[in-house]
Structure formats: C-alpha cells, structure tokens
Amino acid sequence: MEPEVRGRTTGHPADISCRDLFCSRRSAVASSLSEIKAAxxxxxxxxxxxxxxxxxxxxxIVTQDMSTNMQRASAELAA
Structure with missing residues (x-):
C-alpha cells in the first residue's frame, strides 16, 4: 500500500476511520463553540x-430628589 501523503489517503479502512474521527471532533468543537456563544x-x-x-x-431617585428640593425652595420663597 502507498503511504498517506498530505491530503491523499491510501483507501485503507483506517483512513476512513481517521477521517470520520476528525469530522466527528470538528463537529463536537463547533457544537461546543455554539454553546459558549449562546452562554x-x-x-x-x-x-x-x-x-x-x-x-x-x-x-x-434623582428626579424625585430634584422635585423635593424644588418644592422646599418654593416653600421657603413663599414664607
């Protein structure tokens, strides 16, 4: 059998299993990244x-304080 050369496989059943394992892991990583993104x-x-x-x-609270202060000031001016 011809040895594996970057990107080419020998057609041996082990090559198919490795490819399936790689795709499975890539899919698991993509799924994990999606879960992290959602979190x-x-x-x-x-x-x-x-x-x-x-x-x-x-x-x-600030608006309420301003209203209270304006009411006090108005009452003091009226007195």
Whole structure:
C-alpha cells in the first residue's frame, strides 16, 4: 500500500476511520463553540438588562430628589 501523503489517503479502512474521527471532533468543537456563544449572549443580555434597570432606578431617585428640593425652595420663597 502507498503511504498517506498530505491530503491523499491510501483507501485503507483506517483512513476512513481517521477521517470520520476528525469530522466527528470538528463537529463536537463547533457544537461546543455554539454553546459558549449562546452562554455569552445570555450573560450579555443579563448584564444589559440589569444595567438598564439600575440606570432607570437611579434616574427616578434623582428626579424625585430634584422635585423635593424644588418644592422646599418654593416653600421657603413663599414664607
């Protein structure tokens, strides 16, 4: 039999098994990368939604403080 030369196989059953194993591992790696990508997207969505909620809450508190301060100032001017 002719030995394997880069990219060419001898047609031996072992060559087919190696090719199948390589394809199987490549498929497993691709699947794992897809799972990692989905996990990162989930974390990113969580961080974004949490940050947005925190920013809205902080803005609400600031607005409430401004309103209270303006009411005090108005009451002091009226007195």
């Amino acid at each position: 990162i997207a989930g974390v990113n969505e969580y961080i974004t939604s949490t940050s947005t909620a925190a920013a809205v809450e902080e803005q609400s």
